[in-house]
Amino acid sequence: MRIAYFDCFSGVSGDMVLGALIDAGADFDALKKILSTVPLSGYELSAEKVLKNGIGGTRLKVKTSGNQNERHLSDIISLISTSSISEKAKQWAGDIFRLIAGVEAGIHGKKTEEIHFHEIGAVDSIIDIAGACAALDMMGIGAVHCSRINVGGGFVKTGHGTLPVPAPATAKLLAGVPVYSSGIEAELATPTGAAIMKYFAKSFGPLPDMTVRSVGYGAGMKDLPVANLLRVYIGEDEMREGYDRILSLETNIDDMNPEFYQHVCERLFEAGALDVFTTAIIMKKGRPGTQLTVLAREERREALTEIIFAETTTAGIRAGRLERTVLDREMRRVATRFGEIPVKVLSRGGRVVSVSPEYEECRKIAKERQVPLKEVYDEAKKTAAALSAE
Numbered sequence: 001m002r003i004a005y006f007d008c009f010s011g012v013s014g015d016m017v018l019g020a021l022i023d024a025g026a027d028f029d030a031l032k033k034i035l036s037t038v039p040l041s042g043y044e045l046s047a048e049k050v051l052k053n054g055i056g057g058t059r060l061k062v063k064t065s066g067n068q069n070e071r072h073l074s075d076i077i078s079l080i081s082t083s084s085i086s087e088k089a090k091q092w093a094g095d096i097f098r099l100i101a102g103v104e105a106g107i108h109g110k111k112t113e114e115i116h117f118h119e120i121g122a123v124d125s126i127i128d129i130a131g132a133c134a135a136l137d138m139m140g141i142g143a144v145h146c147s148r149i150n151v152g153g154g155f156v157k158t159g160h161g162t163l164p165v166p167a168p169a170t171a172k173l174l175a176g177v178p179v180y181s182s183g184i185e186a187e188l189a190t191p192t193g194a195a196i197m198k199y200f201a202k203s204f205g206p207l208p209d210m211t212v213r214s215v216g217y218g219a220g221m222k223d224l225p226v227a228n229l230l231r232v233y234i235g236e237d238e239m240r241e242g243y244d245r246i247l248s249l250e251t252n253i254d255d256m257n258p259e260f261y262q263h264v265c266e267r268l269f270e271a272g273a274l275d276v277f278t279t280a281i282i283m284k285k286g287r288p289g290t291q292l293t294v295l296a297r298e299e300r301r302e303a304l305t306e307i308i309f310a311e312t313t314t315a316g317i318r319a320g321r322l323e324r325t326v327l328d329r330e331m332r333r334v335a336t337r338f339g340e341i342p343v344k345v346l347s348r349g350g351r352v353v354s355v356s357p358e359y360e361e362c363r364k365i366a367k368e369r370q371v372p373l374k375e376v377y378d379e380a381k382k383t384a385a386a387l388s389a390e
Helices: 014-023 028-035 073-081 087-108 123-138 168-173 191-200 258-270 298-311 359-369 373-389
Strands: 002-007 043-052 055-064 143-146 155-158 161-164 201-204 210-219 229-237 243-253 275-282 288-296 318-325 328-336 339-348 351-357
Touching: 002 014, 002 210, 014 028, 014 055, 014 123, 014 191, 014 210, 014 229, 028 043, 028 123, 043 123, 043 210, 055 123, 073 087, 073 123, 087 123, 087 168, 087 191, 087 328, 123 191, 143 191, 168 191, 191 201, 201 298, 243 298, 258 275, 258 288, 258 298, 288 298, 328 373, 339 359, 339 373, 351 359, 351 373, 359 373
Parallel strands: 002 143, 055 210, 143 201
Antiparallel strands: 002 229, 043 055, 155 161, 210 229, 243 288, 243 318, 275 288, 328 339, 339 351
């Protein structure tokens, strides 16, 4: 499987992502042609080679003329949906904007549909996100991985005034993502860059096992003590397609209040665990006990270990690496008589195995519409199954 690894040693932004992919081999002329079908006017797209601290990279430029409109989420989704971008890339781009809208809504205490985007709704941000999605699809990238993200520091001027770095939207988007600051007083991670990485990245940490085919650099606009570049490695995953590597953390406990397990599990999931479960066991001297098992990515090991030691009575934790067989997962939004509902589609070798509507969204709609939950769930499942069969 072809994979991409983004090395965010100098942060990440939407234009740097697209610039890095072009530098690594994405066909700029083909991208430009596809992006021209997004019904936006008053801009000119170009890509040029530049040097940053002696390292060459591609600088993507979206030169705009006239005032930039503020747009609602529905406006942006409509623009993208009417373009000639592939259906997969349209879905990705729409999901990323929905992710940003949800974060903005939480920050400003509004409903998602009420949010109007300032910088994010501008032409350049739409091109950056739609272009990155189109490029990843064109290059046949099956999985994205990412390093820890350097967020920078200081303050930045936005449509909402002067804000601390990382900006509130960026900080919330990066919840659960390993970040750091090298002390540079600049906004290194932007909301668009953070959203793209949060949406696509299967893991955050060191360079994964891969055979590198190309390396690209996307240039930012800043002149910094370190090169303002985003590096991307494009290559082949050494893991067979359909397989994955994860970490297992286990500990045996026989002296803890069992009422605490719910709290422990919730904290572990919030910290990025893939799964948490308990097993009843018999320990030495015939004492009944509980085995706590946590499955996670390698980069979450330290954070999860700290929680286990802090929240349980254990004195030690076993760790092991596992290989698991996984189905391909894709989130889709299906149109039903109750509105759009996100559905998880599981497939293997291109064949759909199962579809599962998102329970919480179905539950929310059922409460709002005052209809049975199973009616909403079954409607979403039936609609998704019909679309998958086409």
